[in-house]
Amino acid sequence: RLVWLRRTTHYLSIVVVAVNSTLLTINAGDYIFYTDWAWTSFVVFSISQSTMLVVGAIYYMLFTGVPGTATYYATIMTIYTWVAKGAWFALGYPYDFIVTPVWIPSAMLLDLVYWATRRNKHAAIIIGGTLVGLSLPIFNMINLLLVKDPLEMAFKYPRPTLPPYMTPIEPQVGKFYNSPVALGSGAGAVLCVPIAALGAKLNTWTYRWMAA
Numbered sequence: 167r168l169v170w171l172r173r174t175t176h177y178l179s180i181v182v183v184a185v186n187s188t189l190l191t192i193n194a195g196d197y198i199f200y201t202d203w204a205w206t207s208f209v210v211f212s213i214s215q216s217t218m219l220v221v222g223a224i225y226y227m228l229f230t231g232v233p234g235t236a237t238y239y240a241t242i243m244t245i246y247t248w249v250a251k252g253a254w255f256a257l258g259y260p261y262d263f264i265v266t267p268v269w270i271p272s273a274m275l276l277d278l279v280y281w282a283t284r285r286n287k288h289a290a291i292i293i294g295g296t297l298v299g300l301s302l303p304i305f306n307m308i309n310l311l312l313v314k315d316p317l318e319m320a321f322k323y324p325r326p327t328l329p330p331y332m333t334p335i336e337p338q339v340g341k342f343y344n345s346p347v348a349l350g351s352g353a354g355a356v357l358c359v360p361i362a363a364l365g366a367k368l369n370t371w372t373y374r375w376m377a378a
Contacts, residue, residue: 173376208310211267212303212350217361219243219269220298223276224290224365229373233281240273268305272298287366295362299354307347 222243223236247266276294283289 169376179372208303208307208346209349209353212306212346212354213357215267215269215306216272216299216302216350216354217357219272219302220276220295220358220362221365221368223273223298224295224362225369225372227277227280227290228287228366228369231285233277233285236273236276236280237270240269243269265309268309269302271305272302275301291362291366292359295358296355298362299356299358300351303347303350303354 219240223239226239227233227235244266251266275297276290279294279297280286280290283293
């Protein structure tokens with residue numbers, strides 16, 4: 167009975183992590199509306215999304231030991247966020263203004279590394295974490311570019327909780343060092359490795375707790 171209690175607690179924790187990571191996505195600066203200030207805060211968005219994805223995906227993937235679970239985890243987050251997108255749409259916001267972050271391709275890269283290295287935990291942390299940090303800003307910038315006139319939409323539908331320092335401004339283009347994709351990818355790649363290691367450590371602690 168105690169074993170089943172621990173297993174149930176663990177599976178419940180997976181659901182809780184997925185739900186709370188999605189809530190973090192929606193509420194941490196309302197980055198689901200990141201077209202509001204796309205060029206001023208995309209770096210922050212990239213760091214928060216990539217690190218949040220990698221810690222949950224590594225934890226989930228290493229516990230099951232099955233490649234593909236990181237993609238499954240990202241799919242859960244995507245479904246929850248699409249539900250939230252529908253809720254905001256029902257409140258009157260334009261559908262193409264509410265952007266759902268793209269997690270699944272980056273999670274697929276993490277699963278691919280884990281599978282290609284024959285389920286090597288350290289390779290998943292170092293190589294997979296780096297690939298997530300590098301790829302997620304690129305995928306989401308493509309996602310962002312598909313939104314019609316983000317600055318116009320931002321001024322037309324201002325957020326009621328938008329602080330003055332987050333007011334949309336004209337994008338600064340033509341400077342690579344000021345590129346949100348370059349900065350987000352670099353910072354994400356650096357930070358995702360220790361974050362992935364943290365996820366692996368959490369997995370180890372949970373496994374030992376269940377085996378005790």
